[in-house]
Amino acid sequence: MSLKEFSNLKYNTGFGGEFASEDPRCPESLPKGQNNPQICPYGLYAEQLSGSAFTAPRSYNVRTWFYRIRPAVCHKPFSRIDQGNMSNDFSSTVPDPAQTRWKPFDFPKKGEEIDFVNGLATICGAGDPKSRHGIAIHVYSCNISMTNKAFYNSDGDFLIVPQEGSLYIKTEMGKIVVNPNEICVIPMGIRFNVSVSGNTRGYILEVFDAHFELPSLGPIGANGLANPRDFEYPTACYEDLDINGYKVISKYQGAFFEALQDHSPFDVVAWHGNYAPYKYDLSKFMVINSVAFDHADPSIFTVLTCQSVKPGVAIADFVIFPPRWGVADHTFRPPYYHRNCMSEFMGLILGKYEAKEGGFLPGGASLHSMMTPHGPDSECFNKASTEDLKPVRVADGTMSFMFESSLSMAITDWGAKICEKVDDEYYKCWQGIEKKFNPNWRDETNGESGPPTKKRR
Numbered sequence: 001m002s003l004k005e006f007s008n009l010k011y012n013t014g015f016g017g018e019f020a021s022e023d024p025r026c027p028e029s030l031p032k033g034q035n036n037p038q039i040c041p042y043g044l045y046a047e048q049l050s051g052s053a054f055t056a057p058r059s060y061n062v063r064t065w066f067y068r069i070r071p072a073v074c075h076k077p078f079s080r081i082d083q084g085n086m087s088n089d090f091s092s093t094v095p096d097p098a099q100t101r102w103k104p105f106d107f108p109k110k111g112e113e114i115d116f117v118n119g120l121a122t123i124c125g126a127g128d129p130k131s132r133h134g135i136a137i138h139v140y141s142c143n144i145s146m147t148n149k150a151f152y153n154s155d156g157d158f159l160i161v162p163q164e165g166s167l168y169i170k171t172e173m174g175k176i177v178v179n180p181n182e183i184c185v186i187p188m189g190i191r192f193n194v195s196v197s198g199n200t201r202g203y204i205l206e207v208f209d210a211h212f213e214l215p216s217l218g219p220i221g222a223n224g225l226a227n228p229r230d231f232e233y234p235t236a237c238y239e240d241l242d243i244n245g246y247k248v249i250s251k252y253q254g255a256f257f258e259a260l261q262d263h264s265p266f267d268v269v270a271w272h273g274n275y276a277p278y279k280y281d282l283s284k285f286m287v288i289n290s291v292a293f294d295h296a297d298p299s300i301f302t303v304l305t306c307q308s309v310k311p312g313v314a315i316a317d318f319v320i321f322p323p324r325w326g327v328a329d330h331t332f333r334p335p336y337y338h339r340n341c342m343s344e345f346m347g348l349i350l351g352k353y354e355a356k357e358g359g360f361l362p363g364g365a366s367l368h369s370m371m372t373p374h375g376p377d378s379e380c381f382n383k384a385s386t387e388d389l390k391p392v393r394v395a396d397g398t399m400s401f402m403f404e405s406s407l408s409m410a411i412t413d414w415g416a417k418i419c420e421k422v423d424d425e426y427y428k429c430w431q432g433i434e435k436k437f438n439p440n441w442r443d444e445t446n447g448e449s450g451p452p453t454k455k456r457r
């Protein structure tokens with residue numbers, strides 16, 4: 001497949017927008033004044049894709065109307081197919097609270113040809129898609145494009161974080177190109193096809209409960225963090241291709257099913273609605289942070305959140321640690337030591353992570369499970385507690401991220417053993433932390449090392 005068709009794409013902008021899009025080859029293809037006319041323009045079929053219950057409150061109600069060459073139902077029966085290393089079964093694994101770190105996940109071996117769907121592997125997760133409660137964290141590693149094949153997830157939304165190589169994604173709503181340092185979300189049910197150029201790798205957060213939304217900003221105000229205007233949505237672009245044996249793969253209740261049809265499913269000529277895939281460039285994130293002393297919690301770096309029914313508690317947050325200034329006075333600036341009632345899965349898109357400069361590598365990952373302690377290694381602690389606290393750039397040339405979840409996750413067999421990437425030495429990075437306690441300590445700085453006093457302000 002030529003990637004030329006992905007050049008000069010136009011996007012709609014605005015998070016959660018109500019868009020209307022027509023392929024310019026078919027002007028006036030969107031019916032006027034109604035969704036479901038007796039006869040649609042150009043002999044198209046009308047089809048609604050509902051992303052929320054019909055009766056969901058208006059602020060959560062999402063759906064899109066397609067005007068397409070054939071309705072999606074024109075396919076042969078589903079049959080179960082092998083799902084490789086993909087799993088949504090988190091109840092039959094042995095629990096392990098250990099701090100876990102993975103070396104970079106492998107690209108396909110020499111001579112192997114693996115596409116995006118065959119290259120999916122599940123690391124960890126919790127809950128289950130049947131009851132529509134839980135999450136799963138996957139990696140993908142592939143080197144060829146999906147040919148005559150589309151995929152859709154009946155269980156939840158995918159938030160895709162490319163780490164190596166761009167994703168050229170065809171969806172029913174149009175095309176998107178997602179480069180490393182950008183992310184995309186493909187909501188439940190939307191069919192998509194991924195083309196790649198060479199070795200391609202990244203991470204996926206799958207959520208079963210709800211859709212991703214922007215976090216509330218509270219006292220931050222109307223602007224900041226990920227701004228709605230920076231989210232980009234595809235525009236209608238159809239292909240009218242009759243292809244025998246086109247495969248449509250559905251992930252349904254954690255299993256894979258294939259249905260054959262005789263045409264491309266990317267035959268949507270026009271659409272309107274507020275349920276669509278989108279992408280976001282992480283470099284557009286407006287960072288908020290402490291400009292006096294101490295730390296704000298890492299929730300200030302939340303790009304998108306999938307909320308639970310408990311107020312303020314996320315099924316999963318997508319959090320990034322972007323380049324920024326570090327200016328806090330009399331403060332230990334790296335992440336603090338802590339234990340958390342949330343699970344923290346981290347990945348590194350590029351560069352070196354600030355709290356551990358070795359061992360945590362681009363394309364690798366770490367998991368700090370519920371209440372498992374973690375924090376900077378001894379080298380980072382020693383450096384940060386003695387360095388001159390001038391304003392410094394932090395995380396330049398890097399981008400790490402966290403999938404933070406209120407669910408207690410289990411690691412799959414693939415994540416624990418089959419991938420052969422678990423770093424057994426990880427615990428050692430905290431073994432060098434020395435006892436520095438001195439019962440005879442006296443403050444010799446006249447309070448200059450402590451919190452700000454009235455006098456110092």
Ligand SMILES: [Fe+2]
Pocket residue numbers: 338340344368374
């Ligand atoms: Fe943490």
